[in-house]
Amino acid sequence: MMCAHVDNSIGFEFPMTTSDEVALSQYMRQVRHEVDELLANVATYGEGCPRVLEDAIRHILLAPGKRLRPMLVLMASDACGHRSNVSLASACAVEMIHTYSLIHDDLPAMDDDELRRGLPTVHVAYGEANAILAGDALLAQAFEVIARCDASPEKVVRCIRELTEAAGPCQLVGGQVDDLQAENSVGNVEQLQRIHERKTGAMFRVALRLGGIAAGGEDEQITRLDTYGRHLGLAFQIVDDLLDEQGDTEQLGKQTGKDTEHGKLTYPALMGVEGSRDLAADLIRQACQQLDIFGETAEPLRQLAYFVLERNN
Numbered sequence: 001m002m003c004a005h006v007d008n009s010i011g012f013e014f015p016m017t018t019s020d021e022v023a024l025s026q027y028m029r030q031v032r033h034e035v036d037e038l039l040a041n042v043a044t045y046g047e048g049c050p051r052v053l054e055d056a057i058r059h060i061l062l063a064p065g066k067r068l069r070p071m072l073v074l075m076a077s078d079a080c081g082h083r084s085n086v087s088l089a090s091a092c093a094v095e096m097i098h099t100y101s102l103i104h105d106d107l108p109a110m111d112d113d114e115l116r117r118g119l120p121t122v123h124v125a126y127g128e129a130n131a132i133l134a135g136d137a138l139l140a141q142a143f144e145v146i147a148r149c150d151a152s153p154e155k156v157v158r159c160i161r162e163l164t165e166a167a168g169p170c171q172l173v174g175g176q177v178d179d180l181q182a183e184n185s186v187g188n189v190e191q192l193q194r195i196h197e198r199k200t201g202a203m204f205r206v207a208l209r210l211g212g213i214a215a216g217g218e219d220e221q222i223t224r225l226d227t228y229g230r231h232l233g234l235a236f237q238i239v240d241d242l243l244d245e246q247g248d249t250e251q252l253g254k255q256t257g258k259d260t261e262h263g264k265l266t267y268p269a270l271m272g273v274e275g276s277r278d279l280a281a282d283l284i285r286q287a288c289q290q291l292d293i294f295g296e297t298a299e300p301l302r303q304l305a306y307f308v309l310e311r312n313n
């Protein structure tokens with residue numbers, strides 16, 4: 001089998017066979033297609049929704065994001081051997097919550113960004129009030145998408161509870177508050193990890209957990225998926241910090257150098273570029289170890305882990 005060494009802009013090298021790459025990219029395209037179709041559908045509103053709100057939502061929701069979190073939901077269901085209607089609904093719901101968090105994070109009161117997914121941010125294109133409201137609408141609608149699933153009430157309630165927890169004050173929102181408060185402060189790696197486990201990691205973990213729950217996975221499988229998500233989320237964040245420092249604005253579809261501009265605590269600032277790369281690679285190895293119990297069905301999750309490490313956008 002041919003082996004291609006992927007060498008990206010931040011310098012990771014991992015062996016990935018060309019046939020692995022083809023299979024992963026086909027699988028990712030297929031998942032993206034399914035998720036995009038459902039997102040376009042759920043973001044088509046009837047009477048009552050002002051045109052400007054619908055436009056603002058569709059502007060960012062249907063823009064070319066990587067769709068990593070919905071992929072994780074579907075790959076987790078596949079790893080457990082069964083994709084259900086709750087899997088697809090959960091995939092859309094996590095992407096809607098992630099998108100709301102991006103809209104709000106880009107606001108002048110937070111990161112004040114002008115470019116996202118290669119497009120003007122929502123507040124730049126539609127005004128600040130509409131951006132706040134588009135985020136609010138996506139957050140609410142995410143839960144509606146799951147609540148409308150034709151599945152057992154127990155499963156639906158469990159998914160909604162897990163998602164509210166992950167998006168709530170002790171996870172996503174709490175992590176964001178601490179991240180903003182840590183700007184221009186002297187911190188350490190433990191503090192940084194605690195911020196990112198909530199700000200970035202919680203949504204990765206819940207995506208995997210929902211995929212497992214939707215598939216009717218066993219507790220041990222869901223725990224393994226959760227731990228895989230914890231390691232993957234941190235590695236993703238480290239790569240994000242490296243890309244902010246060394247990546248390319250056009251390729252990323254968002255401005256680079258923002259972390260330094262905002263005096264953010266980052267992994268490269270605390271551990272150096274080499275130390276950060278080593279830690280990210282180590283986390284990916286640990287993530288993949290969690291998948292041992294699944295065998296072949298978890299192959300896409302293994303490959304996605306290396307994709308996260310090697311990504312350049």
Ligand code: GRG
Binds near residue numbers: 105176200
């Ligand atoms: C506003 C409650 C609230 C939370 C904001 C998402 C977030 C939390 C902040 C975004 C800023 C940032 C750089 C976070 C770290 C990593 C991250 C979540 C990057 C964006 O995710 P990608 O790269 O984006 O998966 P796409 O556009 O591909 O979906």
